[in-house]
Every structure is written in structure tokens, then in C-alpha cells.
Amino acid sequence: MRFGSLAAMFSSEQRTLSGIVSLDRPLICTIALLHEAAIRVSRARMGEGDILANPRSMLDYLKSRLTREPIEQFRILFLDERNRLLADEAQTRGTVNHTPVYPREVARRAMEIGARSIVLVHNHPSGDPTPSDADIVMTRDTQKAAALIDVRIADHIIIGNGSYSSFRELGLMKDR
Template sequence: MENALNEFTEKPVSDFALRDDLPRWMSDLIAQNKATPDRFGERFERIATDTMSDFDLLCLILTRAMPDHDVKPLADALLRTFADFNSVITAPITRLTEIPGLGTAATRELKIVEAAAHRMAQARVIRKDVLSSWDALLSYCQTRMAHLETEQFRVLYLDRKNILIADEAQQMGTVDHVPVYPREVIKRGLELNASALILVHNHPSGDPNPSDADIEMTQSIQTGAEFLGLQLHDHLVIGKSTHYSFRSHGLI
């Protein structure tokens, strides 16, 4: 019996989910170990969310979209592909759909979680004095951009009280370059009647240190902005877990 049990338990539960020729004791064992919405929901209610593993949290989300499936192998495949929970929910839809078994409903559920995370982080900085909420701003930028697989250039436009009035993605680029047009950045600031701006872009490599091109572009925008009465507060480069501030390093 031990050998038979080993033979069965070495295979995923899902391999036997539709079989009706198993002994009763084995069917019960499979049922007890199958991931279900109720089981993960009970675990979610029982422990603090910040102590849940990435695996458990992914299983909880996936069971909402796939209540009749054993989602544990799928959660495992996602984490093996993207490394961690944040990277999973921020992965492009085109990458997510490459994972066997991840359908439209589950992909949509993951992107809803991503949108909710962005909205919550943005709520901490919108209509507030950004300079006095700097940690919240950094958290927002990190949440929004740290796990992108290509470079993105954003501009935060502020009014005369340093209240955020617009957060705009100006350009999307490649894995190591994003085109930036200083004239368009400044022109948009004038259209919004902004008084100041903060530049933000990410480095998918994870290293936030600016390139020579980053420094040259920043200086060009600063010169043009000051000429037209706009103040450049900072340029933030977002890495995987850290950031680089041009102002803190004396480059602005």
C-alpha cells in the first residue's frame, strides 16, 4: 500500500481529479488537499494578510476566477516564471497568457489586483502636498513602476502649492531606453498651468543609477523649464527595490 500511495502522491492532485476508480480513502485524501475558495478564504481570514506567503495569496486570487480547479500548480508556475507576487500581478498580459492553464478570467483577476494596488498608492499622494508626502510618493512610484519590463517615463505636474494635478506616462520604451522629448514635457506643463514638475522613470535592470543620457536629458528639461517659469523638483529613477534621486545627489 505504501508503494501505491507514493505512486499516486508523487503526481499532482489534478491528475486524478476526474477519476472515479480510486479507493474511497484516496478520494478523501485528494479532496482534503485540493485547493478550494473556502479553504484559502478561511486561511485569509485566520491570519494577517502581510504574513501570507506569495504562494497562498496567489492561490486565493486564482480560486476566485477558477473555483472548480486545483490552482496550486498554476500558482507555482507563475512564481517560478516571475519570481514573486508583485512581478506576477504587474506582468504584461501577453506574458501572463503564455502560462499554460491561465485563462482570461484568472488573468483579469490578477490585473484587477494590480489596478487596486496602484489606486491605493495613488490615493496617498493625489491632491496632497507632494513635497511633504515624499515617502508616500516614493511608495507610489515604486508600486507603479518597479516591476515593469520596459522603461517608462512619467511626469508628475504640480500646482503652486505642490499639489499633484496630473500624473502622466509620457513615453514607453525598450528594456534599456525610453525616448524623451523635453519640448513636449514642458509644453504639457504650460497646458496644465503647472508650477513645478517631477520626472520619474524606471530601470528594468534593477539598477537605479542614471546613465549619461539620463543626466543630459534632465539638464535639458531643467533649463527649458526654468526659462518658462517651471521648477523641476527632482528626477527619480526607480529600480527593483531602490531609487535614485537627482536632487539628493546634487544633480539638480
């Protein structure tokens, strides 16, 4: 099999899929639709309650969203005072090994949405979810900016090839 897995095929770019002789435009659209449906199902499994109380479903959703992305994408999960999901937004997209993150913009958006806490999320297209020094510095800078408006960074999760790193689990989150 060319892609190795269904997940890899789902997240392939349309031009890659269109290069396969047996795949016509309607089938390529069907594949994209199935991928989006799988993401929406995993998001629905997070439920309406405290998403931090059910980290497995949150991680399943984030993996389905980001595991096979070919470039880095920085997302934010905005949460209310009971850790219910208010919004999930892609903030920036970068290159294969970097995406710019601006703590001031993260704090501004959290304030606009009315979030009380946020989960920072990005992927490492290399497949290795180990936090880089730059990831750690950016997280601390974002914590400082968010603290000024009384928004808590609940975690920073990095998604790799089907695996993840959690700053909270690694002891890298400094609570205010």
C-alpha cells in the same frame, strides 16, 4: 513560484500569464485588476496635499507603478504652486534601456496643464536606478526648457528593482 513575487506576477504581460495552464482569462483579468487597484491605493496615500512633503508615499506610488515595467517608461508628475498633484502622465515608452524624452514637449505639456513644478520619473528595467550620463544631460536640458516658462523641476526620480535614485538627494539638481 514562477514569478518570485506577487508584484512580479501583477506586472507580467497577459500573454505570459496566459501561458500558464492553470490561469484562465477571468483569472488573468482579476490579476490585472488587483494590480491596478494596488497602484490606485498607493496613489491615494499620497493625499491631496504637498506630495513633496511626504516623499515616502510618493516613492511607494512610483515603485508600484514602475518597478516591474519590462521597458523604460518616462512619466511626469505635474504639481501646482503648493506641490499638489495636478496630473500623473506617461509621456513616452521606449526599449529595455532607453526612452526618448523631448524637453520641449515636457515644457509644452507643463504649460498646458498649468503646472508650477514637475517631477520627472522613469524606470530602469535592469533594476539599477543609478542615473546614466544621458539621464543627467536630459534632466539639465529639461530644466533649461522648463525655466523659460517658469516651471521648476522639483526632482528626477529613477525607479529600479524596488529601489530608487533621486537627483535632488544625489545633489544632481541645479536650482535656477
